[in-house]
Amino acid sequence: MIDRLRLGDHACVVVDDDAIRLRYLATYVAAGLCDNHRVLYFGPGVERLSADLAALGLDTLAARERGQLRMATPEDSYLASGSFDPAVTIAGWRSETESALAAGYRGMRAIGDMSWAARPVPGAELLPWYEAQVNRVFAGGDAMAICLYDRRLFTDTALQRICWSHPATVDHETGTDAEPALRAIRTTHPPGIRLEGDADLSNRHALRAVMEHLVEDTPASVGSLTVDVSRLRFADAAAMRILMRTATTEAHRLRVVGCSPALRRLLTFNGADAVTGLTVEPAA
Amino acid sequence: MMRAEFDHPGLLYRDLDEYLAGTTEFVYSAVAAGDAVLVAVPGGNLAPLRDSLADVADAVIFADMTVAGRNPGRIIPGVLLAFAAAHAGRRVSIIGEPIWPERSDVEYPACAAHEALINSVFAGRDAAILCPYDAVRLDDDRLRDAWRTHPVMITGGDRRPSPWYTDPLATAARFNQPLPPVPAGAAVVRFASVRDLARIRSSVAAYAERAGLPAARADDLVAAVNELAENTILYTPAGGVVSVWAEAGHLACQVDDDGHLADVLAGRVPPAAHVEGGRGLLLANLLCDLVRIHTRPGGTSIRLHMAG
Numbered sequence: 313m314i315d316r317l318r319l320g321d322h323a324c325v326v327v328d329d330d331a332i333r334l335r336y337l338a339t340y341v342a343a344g345l346c347d348n349h350r351v352l353y354f355g356p357g358v359e360r361l362s363a364d365l366a367a368l369g370l371d372t373l374a375a376r377e378r379g380q381l382r383m384a385t386p387e388d389s390y391l392a393s394g395s396f397d398p399a400v401t402i403a404g405w406r407s408e409t410e411s412a413l414a415a416g417y418r419g420m421r422a423i424g425d426m427s428w429a430a431r432p433v434p435g436a437e438l439l440p441w442y443e444a445q446v447n448r449v450f451a452g453g454d455a456m457a458i459c460l461y462d463r464r465l466f467t468d469t470a471l472q473r474i475c476w477s478h479p480a481t482v483d484h485e486t487g488t489d490a491e492p493a494l495r496a497i498r499t500t501h502p503p504g505i506r507l508e509g510d511a512d513l514s515n516r517h518a519l520r521a522v523m524e525h526l527v528e529d530t531p532a533s534v535g536s537l538t539v540d541v542s543r544l545r546f547a548d549a550a551a552m553r554i555l556m557r558t559a560t561t562e563a564h565r566l567r568v569v570g571c572s573p574a575l576r577r578l579l580t581f582n583g584a585d586a587v588t589g590l591t592v593e594p595a596a
Numbered sequence: 597m598m599r600a601e602f603d604h605p606g607l608l609y610r611d612l613d614e615y616l617a618g619t620t621e622f623v624y625s626a627v628a629a630g631d632a633v634l635v636a637v638p639g640g641n642l643a644p645l646r647d648s649l650a651d652v653a654d655a656v657i658f659a660d661m662t663v664a665g666r667n668p669g670r671i672i673p674g675v676l677l678a679f680a681a682a683h684a685g686r687r688v689s690i691i692g693e694p695i696w697p698e699r700s701d702v703e704y705p706a707c708a709a710h711e712a713l714i715n716s717v718f719a720g721r722d723a724a725i726l727c728p729y730d731a732v733r734l735d736d737d738r739l740r741d742a743w744r745t746h747p748v749m750i751t752g753g754d755r756r757p758s759p760w761y762t763d764p765l766a767t768a769a770r771f772n773q774p775l776p777p778v779p780a781g782a783a784v785v786r787f788a789s790v791r792d793l794a795r796i797r798s799s800v801a802a803y804a805e806r807a808g809l810p811a812a813r814a815d816d817l818v819a820a821v822n823e824l825a826e827n828t829i830l831y832t833p834a835g836g837v838v839s840v841w842a843e844a845g846h847l848a849c850q851v852d853d854d855g856h857l858a859d860v861l862a863g864r865v866p867p868a869a870h871v872e873g874g875r876g877l878l879l880a881n882l883l884c885d886l887v888r889i890h891t892r893p894g895g896t897s898i899r900l901h902m903a904g
Binding site: 472475476481483485493510512513514520546548549550553554572573574577578581583 | 789790791793794797812815816818819822823826829830869872873875876879882883
């Protein structure tokens with residue numbers, strides 16, 4: 313799936329093998345350099361990584377020299393203040409995205425190696441919340457990220473909570489040509505959001521964070537909001553309930569478009585027919 | 597006149613005359629009192645009853661129970677509570693006939709549990725639900741159960757308390773019965789984590805397509821199975837098993853896990869509006885033609901039927 317990722321995606325990558333980790337990194341960095349993204353690596357072993365990538369045939373020297381590829385240790389990024397502050401980190405991703413665009417790149421492509429979070433770092437307990445909230449940055453469509461989690465360092469329970477905060481997860485069972493489970497990308501024409509793929513328990517926290525803040529994350533001048541579900545293959549009852557919560561508070565200006573009959577039945581199940589002013593348009 | 601109490605009589609009828617006498621009397625007095633009135637009975641009884649009630653038809657909503665209540669687990673949330681919610685502030689009077697002779701042995705325990713649970717769900721509500729039973733065509737066991745699930749019975753025009761009526765939750769527990777075994781030829785998917793959900797969905801969808809289930813029904817079956825599997829993943833670390841197979845007239849699908857579903861009302865009463873989850877079984881009840889649950893400490897089996 314790594315080479316299928318594009319701007320807007322945020323994948324939890326669970327690895328337990330250093331060689332596979334490096335191969336993922338090489339694929340992901342190479343695609344970013346090729347696509348004219350600014351690539352940021354925040355993780356351990358900054359010096360060694362360049363050499364390891366070079367050994368796989370990916371020479372990153374030029375990219376580093378022109379500022380397209382930047383690398384920093386966790387201590388100089390996530391933990392720069394001495395503890396993990398999710399709000400500061402999210403603000404950091406926003407400004408990195410803006411500066412990448414300002415510098416002429418098509419977007420910002422991040423790699424976060426989260427091994428530091430397995431240590432007793434103040435604030436690490438906020439990680440599932442952070443991973444859900446940071447989707448709001450990627451939903452803008454100008455940034456993307458993979459978060460590397462080493463299965464050997466985290467408990468299954470902790471990993472599960474973290475994975476559920478990502479729209480997509482990659483692990484040893486993921487097919488190379490698999491698409492990310494869910495994409496939630498805000499749109500400007502028309503203003504709103506487009507949901508693609510499958511929304512279920514595996515990405516519920518990610519969807520909730522993006523939908524709950526849809527209004528806040530949309531420019532204030534915007535009138536009606538369109539939720540395009542034409543490419544949403546599947547949604548569970550809770551996902552439709554999350555959508556309905558936004559629909560209920562914003563009924564006077566929310567349009568749900570491209571709704572398949574199955575999704576329509578789920579919306580009805582969640583009380584859509586009782587929401588005055590809510591527009592639901594069927595798929596063409 | 598305030599009648600803020602719940603009345604749940606069973607009506608044993610031996611022929612159409614007794615049926616019409618008991619049911620029309622109930623409807624006329626409810627209409628006269630200004631109640632919201634719903635008649636949900638099987639189609640064969642619906643037509644003559646509707647004819648008999650022609651003069652008050654404007655004041656009565658009619659439904660074919662073999663459709664609206666095809667799945668007995670759907671009747672409380674989808675028919676009775678839905679009707680009460682649509683007429684909030686008014687007393688509701690409902691004729692609900694959920695049990696007819698053609699109900700299969702697999703369906704029946706869910707029907708009888710439904711009758712018992714009505715007493716819990718509607719306790720203290722300003723409502724009356726009259727349940728007719730065909731005393732000639734229903735077998736004796738099923739008629740005996742009617743005396744257990746209704747506090748009051750009407751026979752030969754006489755209304756009297758049932759001596760066999762007991763605590764409705766205990767009565768409902770009598771119908772928490774083992775399911776027939778899953779056939780050896782069923783397609784089986786084992787699962788333990790959210791990563792398996794997509795595989796469950798695609799395998800149920802593929803089976804449904806091969807079995808010729810119409811696309812809309814297949815979509816709904818996939819949605820229902822997904823909800824059950826999500827519940828298993830959330831509440832039982834060991835995961836579970838989904839089995840799918842074809843039976844005469846429908847596709848059957850069962851989710852087995854090692855959890856214990858303690859709440860007998862799960863899936864029959866909607867959770868509070870602000871609660872995000874907890875609607876999986878409710879959705880399965882509304883979408884499927886049957887949801888049968890057998891639960892005990894250390895194991896729960898939930899079987900779904902979906903007809904074409």
